[in-house]
Amino acid sequence: MTTLLGQVGEMARRSITQTLRQPALIVPPILFPLCLLAVNVGGLDAATKLPGFPTDSYLDFAIAIPFMQGALFAAINAGSSLARDVETGFLKRLALTPMQRAALLLGNLGGVMTVAALSSLIYLGVGFAAGLEVAAGVGGVLVLVVLAFLVALGFAAVGAFVGLRAGSAEAVQGLFPVFFVFLFLSSQALPRPLIEQEWFRTIATWNPVSYMLEGIRSVVITGWDDVALQRGFAVSIVLCVLGIAGASRALRTRLVRT
């Protein structure tokens, strides 16, 4: 156990250092979602006048979106980082050492999750500076951060799976539009009951991203909404389990000694 923790620590240190040394891995996940948040809040504030809109501040409604976009960046960064390790032969050399698979995976995700955690705090800080109010109070903020972290971990694990499976950073970059489609075809801009087009509402209802957004959103707007939180956590945990299991399996294949 001590050995495993030591190995995780070493790999995490490498991953965090790699991430911190590349501004391209840190700046876009922070700036891009904040820019889009500004655009959405300024552009869609009029939507709060629609009958049935759950809050009179679009900022409160839209604050969930940056967390999702940050998670998408986590997926791309995690996948690209592992794919690069495959491309450069680092994983093959590692296969010759007693390094455990779990340590490699957890360590690699460590760097990405550090950026995700940092980004989450910045989104919240900017949100509060712009007048965000969290209906569930301080406890709600903690729950929001935990849920956002789980969402980011789930997406990062899926990114890691694709990176390990494809072994190509270019293939991982190709994932970004796919993830973006999931985000756009969800309840990100309007609550599901207010989506006018039935086909869009149906897709949004089947899209798991809607429930992640609604889980985060619920603590801000409603307070303690058990159903929304249960769905949000359930979908995020399932994504984490599937992603980590897939990545672990792909890693096993990659680390086979030939």
Added chain:
Amino acid sequence: MNRFMAVARGVAWRQIHNFTHNPAFLLPSIIFPLFFFTAFAGGLSSVSNAPGFDFPTGYTAFQFVFVLLQSAAFGGVFTGFSVAADFERGFARRLMLAAPNRLGILAGYLLAGVVRALIVGVLLFAVALVVGMQVDGGAVDLFGLIALALIVNLIAALFAFGVAFRLRTIQAGPAMQMPVFLILFFAPVYVPLALLSGWVESLAKINPFTALVEGGRDLISGQSFDVVFAYGLAFALAAVFTVWCVRGLRKAEAAG
């Protein structure tokens, strides 16, 4: 003049051939605008019920104009990526050695960008009409809208080429894409200018793209608007970025 045309034709043909024969270039250029159109027009249509939303031709047409101009702008930017890639691979250097008139190279890339925008624009128009987009403007208005989209394509391409000529690496991609992205999205994307709020409203008021997108929306709905201002602004921007781009070309020549 013949030499200029020969170079422009050759460069344009190569770019258009690459674009139409490589699914990695073609598909994202087509799918993304269609996706944005679907997501905005489909997902946000109830925004048109908000008090003060006074666009008469429907939310699909309202969003169509933005997506058309956006796809035209990104057509220009993505052609800029090709210019940067040509420099990175050393192809552009050989091209400059071979071309008797280097402005022909610039014209060729611009022509390719325009063709690219036309291909995507036609598809976008077809899909919008199939899903029942209302068009209240006449043939002249639609011609005006298409012309506006092509000028936007030229402006974005000239800006992106200027960056590509100066930096000569594909790593300059974000420097071409981000400013265009920000200018597009800090305009009235989802609602008319009067319904924007906060500092985004202040930014949108001074954003030159606002006049172009609002002009385009007036054209599709057949409403009267300040033609001289919208097209004058578009041509002025094209002139400014032509200077920027030609000076970039001279810098690339000087760099050898």
